[in-house]
Amino acid sequence: MTDDLIYTERISSARTQLLFIALTVLFGVLAAWRVKAARASRLARVFLFFAAFFLFYVLNYRTLVIRLTPAALKLKFGLFTWTVSLDNVASRGHDELPASQRLGGAGIHFMMVRQRYRVSFNFLEYPRVVIALKRKAGPVRDVSFSTRQPDGVLELIPTVLAAKRTVNHADIERQVRH
Numbered sequence: 001m002t003d004d005l006i007y008t009e010r011i012s013s014a015r016t017q018l019l020f021i022a023l024t025v026l027f028g029v030l031a032a033w034r035v036k037a038a039r040a041s042r043l044a045r046v047f048l049f050f051a052a053f054f055l056f057y058v059l060n061y062r063t064l065v066i067r068l069t070p071a072a073l074k075l076k077f078g079l080f081t082w083t084v085s086l087d088n089v090a091s092r093g094h095d096e097l098p099a100s101q102r103l104g105g106a107g108i109h110f111m112m113v114r115q116r117y118r119v120s121f122n123f124l125e126y127p128r129v130v131i132a133l134k135r136k137a138g139p140v141r142d143v144s145f146s147t148r149q150p151d152g153v154l155e156l157i158p159t160v161l162a163a164k165r166t167v168n169h170a171d172i173e174r175q176v177r178h
Helices: 014-038 042-060 150-177
Strands: 007-012 063-068 072-077 080-085 089-094 107-113 116-122 128-137 140-146
Touching: 007 014, 007 150, 014 042, 063 140, 063 150, 072 140, 080 128, 089 150, 116 128, 128 150
Parallel strands: 116 140
Antiparallel strands: 007 063, 063 072, 072 080, 089 128, 107 116, 128 140
16 A cells, blocks of 8 residues: 555666676576587586576666655565564664775675674665664664665654654544543
């Protein structure tokens, strides 16, 4: 349902998509060349594995979907979804990682940042925000993601939480009166 949807954003990267397509084609051509030259050699299987691997990237990491509702922030990259309950948000801010800690292009990455385990849903060419969790989600303590609107997303989260608390207080007052 979208009736409680507060914010949604879909982002993609033509550069990243072209890179993954090029790698898929390259490894596919190399696999075909090795099969033609030496039948099903071990190297042909390795090239075929990488062609399939990058084809998965082409299909799965094409678009990052960000959805904010009064209850949760939901990040979706193809088959993979991560949901952060807004009740579990301890803090939020701009994700300012040094270049040495930025991993790969598009995708979902797990990494240690300042002694905290983080999951990152990202494209390199967009700014990111990071959310610190009150309670860990497995080993994950922080969630970061790319967005075209980092300031807008960062402002919406406390606004939604404040509105949610106001609604909850109004519900409690209504129940007490009855």
